[in-house]
Amino acid sequence: xxxxxxxxxQVLSRALDLxxxxxxxxxxxVANVDTPGYKAQDINFRQELERALGDEEGxxxxxxxxxxxxxxxxPDGNNVSLERESLLMAQxxxxxxxxxxxxxxxxxxxxxxxxxxxxQ
Amino acid sequence: xxxxGLFQISGSALAAERLRAEVATSNLANADxxxxxxxxxxxxxxxxxxxxxxxxxxxxxxxxxxxxxxPPAGGVRVTQVVEDPSPPQRRYExxxxxxxxxxxxxxxxxxxxxxxxxxxxxxxxxxLNASAVQAAKQMIQQALQILK
Numbered sequence: 001x002x003x004x005x006x007x008x009x010q011v012l013s014r015a016l017d018l019x020x021x022x023x024x025x026x027x028x029x030v031a032n033v034d035t036p037g038y039k040a041q042d043i044n045f046r047q048e049l050e051r052a053l054g055d056e057e058g059x060x061x062x063x064x065x066x067x068x069x070x071x072x073x074x075p076d077g078n079n080v081s082l083e084r085e086s087l088l089m090a091q092x093x094x095x096x097x098x099x100x101x102x103x104x105x106x107x108x109x110x111x112x113x114x115x116x117x118x119x120q
Numbered sequence: 121x122x123x124x125g126l127f128q129i130s131g132s133a134l135a136a137e138r139l140r141a142e143v144a145t146s147n148l149a150n151a152d153x154x155x156x157x158x159x160x161x162x163x164x165x166x167x168x169x170x171x172x173x174x175x176x177x178x179x180x181x182x183x184x185x186x187x188x189x190x191p192p193a194g195g196v197r198v199t200q201v202v203e204d205p206s207p208p209q210r211r212y213e214x215x216x217x218x219x220x221x222x223x224x225x226x227x228x229x230x231x232x233x234x235x236x237x238x239x240x241x242x243x244x245x246x247x248l249n250a251s252a253v254q255a256a257k258q259m260i261q262q263a264l265q266i267l268k
Contacts, residue, residue: 016263020123023259027126027252028171031133031196033245034140035169082248093255100262107266 004110012103014052018045019096021063026089029080037077040068040084123263126256132172132195133249139198140167141242144235151230154218162228164204172197204229 025041032038048063055061071079143165153162172194206229214223 020259023123023256024126024129027129027249027256028194030245030248030252031129031136032169032171033133033248034137034241035171035196038171086248086251089252089255093258096259097262100265103266104268 006106006110008106009103011049011053012099012106014049016096016099016103018043018048018052018063019092019099023089023092023096025065026085026092030082030085030089033078033080033082033085035078038080039078040071040080041065042068042088123256123260126259127253129195130249130252130256132197134246134253136167136169136196136198137242137246137249139201140169141239141246143167143201144239144242147228147230148232148235148239151228151232151235153228154216154225161208161226162230163208164206164228164230165201166204167198168200168202169196170199171195 022043022045025043029040029042043063043065051063052061068079068084071081071084073079147164150162156162208226209229210224211227212223213219213225216225219225
């Protein structure tokens with residue numbers, strides 16, 4: 001840990017990475033909503049975040065992408081649920097925003113400490 | 121995952137869905153076409169969607185950056201536009217210039233209802249992908265906020 005990278009920043013940056021990855025998968029699922037035989041894909045966010053933070057050396061390993069279980073398959077073999085993807089899209093957007101705001105606040109606190117509390 | 125990559129994924133779907141809408145519109149427009157360049161009545165066309173395999177470069181890049189990684193997300197593309205093999209509808213119109221000896225004219229086997237449903241499906245899918253683009257745009261703008 002360096003002086004300018006707090007543990008919270010590490011958590012938030014990993015969370016931002018994973019949220020972006022997840023948004024990519026949502027985009028992919030939505031893009032393939034009419035592709036016969038396509039199966040919806042996702043990552044286990046919590047598991048992946050814990051794995052990324054548990055790695056002492058800070059190596060960036062790509063998250064494990066897997067098929068989403070429990071979705072109803074249509075006759076053409078496609079199981080993308082538009083409701084699920086729309087909700088996840090909204091949720092991802094908000095989660096991303098929250099992470100960004102928290103990160104900004106953390107940087108502001110750091111700035112405050114650097115300036116010795118004499119304003120910013 | 122590169123946030124800008126989201127545009128490519130959603131963009132591929134926007135293009136594919138638009139092509140699907142174009143084909144459905146073309147089918148509707150030609151519902152009564154009895155003459156084509158290939159001869160015979162117009163044949164209904166159908167698009168075939170295929171999930172886009174990732175380019176060799178992107179796969180290689182992902183593998184180099186992190187070994188044993190999952191492949192990056194891919195989009196969709198229309199691999200081909202095929203003709204519906206169902207036989208043409210025969211209607212009795214002896215006065216028609218394209219009527220055969222028995223007085224029957226071969227019309228394309230196109231159901232306007234089916235095409236309209238397909239058109240609506242394409243429209244909705246287009247809308248959803250457009251909102252995915254909007255979401256990606258917003259996320260990039262928010263990420264820029266960190267710098268301010």
